[in-house]
Amino acid sequence: MTQDTLNFIFIGLSFVLYIGIAIKSRAGSTKEYYTAGGGVSPFANGMATAADWMSAATFISMAGTVALSGYDASRFLMGWTGGFVLLTILMVPYLRKFGKATVPDFIGDRYYSKVARGVAVVCAIFICMTYIMGQMRGVGVVFSQLFGIGIPAGVLIGAAIVFFYAGLGGMKGITYTQVAQYSVMAFAYTIPAIFIAIALTGNFIPQLGLVGEYTAGHSPVPFLEKLNNINIELGFQEYTSGKMSKINMFCITAALMCGTAGLPHVIVRFFTVKNVGAVRKSACWTLLFIAVIYLTAPAIGAFSRVNLIEKLHETPYAETPTWFRDFESTGQMAWVDKNGDGKIQYFGPARSAAGTSSVFQGKAPAYPAYDAPEKQRVGVNGERLLANKADETNPNELWFGNDIMVMANPHMAGLPMWVIALLMAGCIAAALSTAAGLLLVLSTSISHDLMKKIVKPGLSDKEEMTYARFASFVALVVAAYFGINPPSAFIAKTVAFAFGLAASSFFPTLLIGIFSKRMNKEGAIAGMLCGITFTIGYIIYFQFLGGIKEHYFLGITPEGIGFVGMLINFSVAFAVSKFTPAPPQEVQDMVENIHIPSGAGEASNH
Amino acid sequence: MNNDSQKPYQRTCLKIVFSLLAIWFFVSFGCGILFRDWLDANAPPIGNAPAGFWMAQQGSIITFVCILVVYAALMNLLDAKHGYSEED
Numbered sequence: 120m121t122q123d124t125l126n127f128i129f130i131g132l133s134f135v136l137y138i139g140i141a142i143k144s145r146a147g148s149t150k151e152y153y154t155a156g157g158g159v160s161p162f163a164n165g166m167a168t169a170a171d172w173m174s175a176a177t178f179i180s181m182a183g184t185v186a187l188s189g190y191d192a193s194r195f196l197m198g199w200t201g202g203f204v205l206l207t208i209l210m211v212p213y214l215r216k217f218g219k220a221t222v223p224d225f226i227g228d229r230y231y232s233k234v235a236r237g238v239a240v241v242c243a244i245f246i247c248m249t250y251i252m253g254q255m256r257g258v259g260v261v262f263s264q265l266f267g268i269g270i271p272a273g274v275l276i277g278a279a280i281v282f283f284y285a286g287l288g289g290m291k292g293i294t295y296t297q298v299a300q301y302s303v304m305a306f307a308y309t310i311p312a313i314f315i316a317i318a319l320t321g322n323f324i325p326q327l328g329l330v331g332e333y334t335a336g337h338s339p340v341p342f343l344e345k346l347n348n349i350n351i352e353l354g355f356q357e358y359t360s361g362k363m364s365k366i367n368m369f370c371i372t373a374a375l376m377c378g379t380a381g382l383p384h385v386i387v388r389f390f391t392v393k394n395v396g397a398v399r400k401s402a403c404w405t406l407l408f409i410a411v412i413y414l415t416a417p418a419i420g421a422f423s424r425v426n427l428i429e430k431l432h433e434t435p436y437a438e439t440p441t442w443f444r445d446f447e448s449t450g451q452m453a454w455v456d457k458n459g460d461g462k463i464q465y466f467g468p469a470r471s472a473a474g475t476s477s478v479f480q481g482k483a484p485a486y487p488a489y490d491a492p493e494k495q496r497v498g499v500n501g502e503r504l505l506a507n508k509a510d511e512t513n514p515n516e517l518w519f520g521n522d523i524m525v526m527a528n529p530h531m532a533g534l535p536m537w538v539i540a541l542l543m544a545g546c547i548a549a550a551l552s553t554a555a556g557l558l559l560v561l562s563t564s565i566s567h568d569l570m571k572k573i574v575k576p577g578l579s580d581k582e583e584m585t586y587a588r589f590a591s592f593v594a595l596v597v598a599a600y601f602g603i604n605p606p607s608a609f610i611a612k613t614v615a616f617a618f619g620l621a622a623s624s625f626f627p628t629l630l631i632g633i634f635s636k637r638m639n640k641e642g643a644i645a646g647m648l649c650g651i652t653f654t655i656g657y658i659i660y661f662q663f664l665g666g667i668k669e670h671y672f673l674g675i676t677p678e679g680i681g682f683v684g685m686l687i688n689f690s691v692a693f694a695v696s697k698f699t700p701a702p703p704q705e706v707q708d709m710v711e712n713i714h715i716p717s718g719a720g721e722a723s724n725h
Numbered sequence: 726m727n728n729d730s731q732k733p734y735q736r737t738c739l740k741i742v743f744s745l746l747a748i749w750f751f752v753s754f755g756c757g758i759l760f761r762d763w764l765d766a767n768a769p770p771i772g773n774a775p776a777g778f779w780m781a782q783q784g785s786i787i788t789f790v791c792i793l794v795v796y797a798a799l800m801n802l803l804d805a806k807h808g809y810s811e812e813d
Contacts, residue, residue, distance in 0.1 A: 329774065332773065
């Protein structure tokens with residue numbers, strides 16, 4: 120049986136499972152469509168939220184980022200898990216008590232204003248749209264590799280599947296599908312890690328292997344010490360110490376945490392459980408399930424770095440493993456024989472006088488056309504030649520995409536074919552589950568917050584559902600369009616954008632809305648607008664208008680500026696609310712009331 | 726409105742929230758970022774990993790999970806004490 124057949128079988132089986140679940144649990148009413156009728160068990164909701172939260176990008180490229188930047192990648196590990204502490208302790212129990220289906224709903228009611236609701240809807244749509252584009256792209260890339268079709272066709276297949284169960288099944292459909300998807304992802308992520316941990320460290324728990332000894336060499340040495348030595352020898356920074364400044368590290372981690380706590384598609388997940396007590400339990404499960412993957416990522420990153428260097432550095436091209444040639448042919452790895460010795464050399468910036476390590480000129484590899492003469496396409500060693508000019512300022516000859524570490528890992532470790540097939544299925548599960556969750560928030564924002572609450576208040580339950588399904592179709596078409604024609608580097612950059620936006624808009628506004636009775640609509644709207652405008656302005660200036668590094672505010676990169684935007688939001692909101700009238704009494708009572716966890720009105724009688 | 730039982734409830738609730746947030750800040754921003762160099766140099770290593778590095782990549786995440794477990798347990802107890810809990 121070939122690898123392709125096995126991939127087909129694994130992915131096909133997983134699809135049958137997802138679609139079967141979606142049909143069995145499809146939604147019949149708007150309540151089921153938006154929040155699954157509020158009756159999901161904390162355990163199931165925890166799994167579903169974890170699947171929703173972990174996108175294809177997290178699944179595929181986080182370990183690769185850890186492998187490349189070592190300690191510096193901790194900002195993602197801490198940022199994307201620590202945010203759940205904020206979310207659970209400060210936000211979701213209160214929002215669940217408030218008992219509405221969406222985040223703009225809360226902002227609209229708490230700040231008694233259609234303008235506030237409108238701003239919130241726009242933010243929600245923008246955040247979700249940015250995210251879902253990346254997911255559709257991810258699905259397309261995986262499908263195209265799998266079936267040997269073009270990326271556009273891959274995106275369309277993915278979009279059709281997502282529409283089938285998210286658009287039709289609503290929250291109830293996707294919640295139970297996501298439970299299955301989480302299980303696939305967890306196995307797909309941890310099983311290869313366990314095999315590799317055994318091979319490299321003799322310890323079957325990857326996390327213990329990471330702090331244990333490297334036993335694959337002649338004599339056992341501490342694993343991280345070996346990794347540090349390799350890195351320094353080849354001219355990279357020490358693996359366990361970073362080169363990022365403390366203030367930047369701090370701001371990015373904070374922006375990711377606060378952004379996580381302000382992401383609408385994560386918040387709404389907690390509206391699906393029965394009561395406030397169940398929300399708290401559900402959050403524990405969620406973080407636990409996420410931690411399973413996030414604790415494994417640093418181990419995978421470190422292992423694959425050692426594996427990659429051991430397998431490729433100073434290896435003659437003729438003796439490279441087959442997986443290297445496979446990745447070369449798909450354009451995810453490339454080798455330029457600068458010194459003409461027929462061996463691959465991999466070096467970091469410290470090994471060149473110019474302090475560079477790029478293999479070729481330009482950002483991505485480009486290849487000669489298929490009908491070019493063979494001499495332009497194939498080198499003397501049989502390698503695939505690039506159209507890019509070699510960068511002769513440094514001796515580094517090996518280029519690879521950031522995303523291949525997880526995918527290449529099982530190949531590198533020589534794992535059985537079914538592990539690789541499982542990984543493929545896991546990757547697709549990650550992309551589909553996130554895309555489905557986002558699609559749902561997008562469609563509710565449009566049908567519920569925009570149509571029912573602002574444009575056409577007299578909408579019946581049934582009409583609202585039709586709008587929701589129609590909106591999810593339109594949103595998906597737009598997302599698929601951008602998945603096929605990504606605005607170049609835009610998508611990768613807008614990840615920071617979406618988090619910055621959530622951190623500087625939703626997070627402070629929700630937080631003050633919950634904990635301050637005095638905050639009025641003027642303060643909230645002014646704060647949201649100032650926070651967002653500052654963050655967007657900073658990001659656009661430095662990412663798209665050619666602002667230079669030397670002008671960064673306190674050396675903070677655009678990734679971390681959402682934290683500063685958040686502080687601005689807080690200060691402006693408090694300042695403005697000091698000089699404007701207090702909110703009406705019923706709003707103040709409402710704030711008082713959401714702090715009592717049990718059912719509204721009955722609380723004082725018990 | 727029954728303000729007599731609400732006030733102590735809210736006070737205890739905030740106390741729980743702030744103590745847990747202090748731990749949250751200490752393990753992530755503290756151990757993982759601000760005092761990492763000091764920990765790497767002075768604290769005993771975790772296995773073969775420098776303590777600060779380990780806190781940033783593993784320890785903080787493990788602590789986060791513990792924080793949420795403690796939060797759920799304490800809050801659900803507090804709810805029961807004040808008669809706010811509901812059947813699951």
